[in-house]
Amino acid sequence: MSRNRQPAPEPTHGWLDGAQQRAWLAYxxxxxxxxYEMNRQLLADSGMSLPDFDVLTALGVADGGRMSITVLAAQIGWERSRVSHHVRRMSTRGLVSCGPSTTDKRVTEVTLTAGGRHALEQAAPGHVDLVRNLFFDGLPPELTGPLTEALETVYANIIRRGLLPPPVDWRPARD
Amino acid sequence: MSRNRQPAPEPTHGWLDGAQQRAWLAYxxxxxxxxYEMNRQLLADSGMSLPDFDVLTALGVADGGRMSITVLAAQIGWERSRVSHHVRRMSTRGLVSCGPSTTDKRVTEVTLTAGGRHALEQAAPGHVDLVRNLFFDGLPPELTGPLTEALETVYANIIRRGLLPPPVDWRPARD
DNA sequence: GGCGATTACGTGACATGTCACCTAAGCTAG
DNA sequence: CTAGCTTAGGTGACATGTCACGTAATCGCC
Structure with a gap:
């Protein structure tokens, strides 16, 4: 039986080792x-999606509850057109309002409405309860620090090497 | 100015403490x-989406490259209808084939095709390179173990308390 | 001032994911 | 054996996300 098959390609720097594979699988x-669980709980209990919640959360801590599309995208870690589409949808539901910036005519500012802020306030506790229940109740307290440190350094690396722009308030750590 | 506002609700068990908030934000x-980065790299380099890759990966390690919809959903951590929709789409692209089980007429089995296996083999190295580049190159090696342990115990908790069924080969750890 | 390059984001076609509902098959108790 | 309950998954309406492209505004150099 003739097997004129090219060998399967391999990663430039080799496959992940056992410990890395295990970490990756868990992640x-x-x-x-x-x-899935976060989205489901928000839909069921607050009538909003996880993406809604992410936008509201980012705006909720912004100066004046306002951000431009680009800033919002970088803050959350979304592509700009994703933001554009989504805030349009959210604005039809009264959660945010969109309008041109006074300082730059290209810029669209997204502003949290009173209704949006109220929706966020109503949704946040249930969301936090779920996160606590599913994530932190399963996490041994002594591992919180190492987990945080691990993910923060990973995040810094993603910012450095990834394709999406960093958040505007991002300060690169010394390398 | 009259403020007849109900106080905003609070989580049943209180807000997350500072360390938890920091961990959660990083996560x-x-x-x-x-x-986003994984999906983008797969689309650009391998012409497939991250969900495609997740399905192919799960089938790639299954007995005979075959699983039922329900088993596949639980293995990946998807809702069943998500699997149903997606494998239908994948089968039009020749990556998988779907057919009734011989042992239970209700069951649909999803099977990795030769084309699907080939696509997986072609896509995997680039994907691993990206994961290494963005995730593991940013992770201090001594934190791999704690990260893994943290996420594995969190995962066990999500399985226990979440709404999606566990993978079929899931063995509950002693509590 | 003008021009070219860059920036901001809206748009559409199409890919993907959720929920509620439905039909059919299988199981179990009476 | 039958009926009721549970299981498996397909379906559709609609929500969400990506990529490529387009227009308009801004910036910086000559």
């Missing part, structure tokens, strides 16, 4: 299920 | 950007 599994 | 930020 992938957690994020898939957490995303 | 949320990492997963949003990692998902």
């Amino acid at each position: 992938i599994r957690v994020q898939l299920r957490m995303a | 949320i930020r990492v997963q949003l950007r990692m998902a």
Whole structure:
């Protein structure tokens, strides 16, 4: 039986070692299920999606509850057109309002409405309860610090090497 | 000025403390950007989406490259209808094939095609390179273990308390 | 001032994901 | 054996996200 098959390509720097594979598998599994559970709880209890909540949260801590599309995208970690589409949808539901900036005619500013702020205030406790229940109740307290440090350094690396722009208030750590 | 406002509700068990908030923020930020970067690299380099890759990966390690919809959903951490929709789409692209089980007429089995396996083999190295570049190159090696342990215990908790069923090969750890 | 390059973001076609509902098959108790 | 309950998953309406492209505004150099 003739097998004129090219060998399968390999990663430039080799496959992940056993410990890395295990870490990666745990990470992938957690994020898939957490995303589903968070979205589901918000839809069921607050009538909003997780993406809604992410936008409201980012605006909720912004100066004047206002941000431009680009700033919002970088803050959350979204692509700009994703923001554009989504805030349009949110504005039809009265959660945010959109309007041109007074200082730059290209810029669109997204502003949290009173209704949006109220929706956020109503949604946040249930969301936090779920996060505590599913994530932190399963996390040994002594691992919170190492987990944080691990993810923060990973995040810094993603900012450095990834394709999306950094948040505007990002200060690169010394390398 | 009259303020007849109900006080904003609070979480049943209180807000997250400072260390938890910091951990959570790091986690949320990492997963949003990692998902985007992974999807983008797969689309650009391999012509497939991250969800495609997740399905192919799960089938790639299954007995005979075959799983039922329900098993696949639980393995990945997806809702069943998500699997149903997505494998239908993948099958039109020749990556998987779907057919009734011989043992239970209700069951649909999803099978990795030769084309699907080939696509997976072609895509995996680039994906691993990206994961290494963005995630592991930013992770201090001595934190791999604690990160893994943290996420594995969180995952076990999500399985226990979340709404999606566990993977079929899930063995509950002693509590 | 003018021009070219860059920036901001809206748009549309299409890919993807959720919920509620439905039909069919399988299981179990009476 | 039958009926009621549970399981499996397909379906559709609609929500969400990506990429490529387009227009308009701004910036900086000559």
